[in-house]
Each structure stands twice: as C-alpha cells, then as structure tokens.
Amino acid sequence: MTTQPEAYDVAIAGQGAAAFAAGMYAARYQIKPIVIGETFGGETAIGGLIENYPGYPEIDGFDLMMKFREPLDTYGVPVVDDKVTSISKHGDCFEIDTEGGQKCLATSIILAVGRERRTLNLEREEEWIGRGVSYCSVCDAPLHRGNTVAVVGGGDSAVKGATLLSKYAEKVYIIYRREAFTRPEPVNLRRLEEASNVEAIFNANVIALEGGDGLEGIALDREHNGASELDVHGIFIEIGADPRVDLARQLGVNLNDIDEIIVDKMGRTNVEGVMAAGDVTDASGDLKQTITAAAQGALAATAAYEWASAHPNACRWHAAVA
Numbered sequence: 001m002t003t004q005p006e007a008y009d010v011a012i013a014g015q016g017a018a019a020f021a022a023g024m025y026a027a028r029y030q031i032k033p034i035v036i037g038e039t040f041g042g043e044t045a046i047g048g049l050i051e052n053y054p055g056y057p058e059i060d061g062f063d064l065m066m067k068f069r070e071p072l073d074t075y076g077v078p079v080v081d082d083k084v085t086s087i088s089k090h091g092d093c094f095e096i097d098t099e100g101g102q103k104c105l106a107t108s109i110i111l112a113v114g115r116e117r118r119t120l121n122l123e124r125e126e127e128w129i130g131r132g133v134s135y136c137s138v139c140d141a142p143l144h145r146g147n148t149v150a151v152v153g154g155g156d157s158a159v160k161g162a163t164l165l166s167k168y169a170e171k172v173y174i175i176y177r178r179e180a181f182t183r184p185e186p187v188n189l190r191r192l193e194e195a196s197n198v199e200a201i202f203n204a205n206v207i208a209l210e211g212g213d214g215l216e217g218i219a220l221d222r223e224h225n226g227a228s229e230l231d232v233h234g235i236f237i238e239i240g241a242d243p244r245v246d247l248a249r250q251l252g253v254n255l256n257d258i259d260e261i262i263v264d265k266m267g268r269t270n271v272e273g274v275m276a277a278g279d280v281t282d283a284s285g286d287l288k289q290t291i292t293a294a295a296q297g298a299l300a301a302t303a304a305y306e307w308a309s310a311h312p313n314a315c316r317w318h319a320a321v322a
C-alpha cells in the first residue's frame, strides 16, 4: 500500500519573519498549515541588533526570530528544516517536494523565501569564504579584532556592517561605486560618520582579491591615496540581494522588472491559490524590513485562509486519485 502525502490547507515556504507570521496567522484561522524553510530565522536571525521592531527597544535578531517561532510551537504548526525544490499544480491542489525527499500536498501556497545575497564574482571569492571573505558583518565582525578590513556597498547593510566592524577592527574602509551614500537610514549613516576609524572610498570598485592561503589585500579600479591596492584581512560584501524566484517561475507567477513577485494588497499573486510575502515581493518597495515582512505574512495567511475555505476538498480529491 502506498502512503498518501499529508495534505495541508497552506504550505509556507521559508523560515523568516514573513513565514513565521504567516504560520501563526494560519494557525489562528484554524486552517492546517505547514512551514518548510531552509534556514531558521532568515536574514533577521543574522541581522544583529534590531532596534526598529515595535515592542522591543533593542533585541538581537536571532532572539526576535525565536519569539516569532514560539506561537507556532504553541499552536502545533509543523516547522520543517528543508528546502522546497519544486511546487506543481494539479487541479486546485499543489504538490510540494523538498531537497530532503519529503512530499506534501496543499490547497494554497505562501512563498516567503526572501532574497539571495549578491557576490562580486571575483576569482577566489568563493574559495576564501571564511578565510577573509564574508557576506555577513554581524556574523564575522568579532573575528577581525585589530585587523584592517573593507566593506563593499553603500546601502543600509553596508553602513551598519562598517559601523559594527569599527568596534572590532583597527581600520575599516567602506568602498562604494557611487559618489555618495544616499540609501541608508539617516540614523545609521550618522553612526557611521561618528566612527573615527572608518574611511569611505567613493567611485571605486573592487576588481581583485589578493593573498596566499587567505585574503591579504584587494585591488581597486582607481587609486586611493596614491595606491590602487589596500592591505586588508577581511572583505565584507554587502552589495544587495536578488529575490529567490525559482519556485515562483515554476508556478508561472508574474515578476516585476527587478524580479520581485508582484502581489496585490493581500499578498495574492496572479496564480490562484499562490500568495507571497516579505522581501521576495514588490509589496514594500525599498523598505524591506522585518516589520514589513511580518505584516505581509499576516496578510498572505488571510488570503490563504479565504482561498482554502472556498476550496475545502482541493487536495482530498487529489490524494484519492494520486
């Protein structure tokens, strides 16, 4: 006898702020959710100190995500540590497969898979991850006590990262390809400017990584103080991120010109039964934050509840004939 895959009212892909909020709302609507996510807590969990989440004057991002997770445990929502590799639609029922070989069915889907950090695509960049190359200042800053390091980028993550690094490193360069910072939150920019050991290099790009067993220096595409090479033992690449849209593409979900999932105000996509929430969507423009992701998770769960309530037998029939 073959075992039928378990059927849910909503399958939520992700384990960040959007996914956990969606899971909590779905449970409170008394539909049957499952949360399947690759990495606990998403970007918030590695975001360091969070000072702009209401109710918590300051809290470590990891601890905040533990708080997000708590209600799911209370309501008995299954949270599976796995990567969703494919979602296909059969009538009104979705079939979900994971990297770990699990399969389930769901009447509706919430894509809350966030964004992938960009790389510089330089020779030895991948090889030296953990030997000087990092994409997470918050995670690796303490490893650079007394070193000289560089941060690449000009957005909020780069500016926050450089400020944090200034507390550990002896000297921090922040290298940005444009002529001034315009995108960071003013409060973060002010903190950067107050750090006396941070030097900004504008209109410059990193074109090579140098060293032996690990990073020892970087080359720029222009001279700074008479040299185009800088001796650094750490480079923190904070140059933005691309929405993870493989699953959306499989489902025929519409994307905008920067590959964000287009959603309406309830998080519905153009594909019936498929919702999306958080940083993977176009819902909050440039304000991609924990609070906006959480709110979108709540909205998407509401849309999933409405859809699942209107299609109570979608996966029952599918399971019966599978």
Ligand SMILES: Cc1cc2nc3c(=O)[nH]c(=O)nc-3n(C[C@H](O)[C@H](O)[C@H](O)COP(=O)(O)OP(=O)(O)OC[C@H]3O[C@@H](n4cnc5c(N)ncnc54)[C@H](O)[C@@H]3O)c2cc1C
Binding pocket: 013, 014, 015, 016, 017, 018, 019, 036, 037, 038, 039, 040, 041, 042, 043, 044, 045, 046, 047, 048, 049, 050, 051, 052, 053, 082, 083, 084, 085, 112, 113, 114, 115, 138, 157, 160, 244, 247, 277, 278, 279, 280, 288, 289, 290, 291, 293
């Ligand atoms: C360094 C840094 C500092 C930040 N600081 C702040 C701050 O101070 N305040 C603030 O409000 N925001 C901050 N942010 C932004 C905030 O972290 C994000 O806006 C928020 O995490 C977005 O939540 P999300 O759930 O949409 O996506 P994410 O948090 O990115 O979560 C995506 C989830 O999807 C999972 N996933 C990906 N692909 C799959 C798949 N195929 N199957 C299953 N799961 C998958 C991931 O593993 C992850 O669990 C910061 C971000 C960074 C990088």
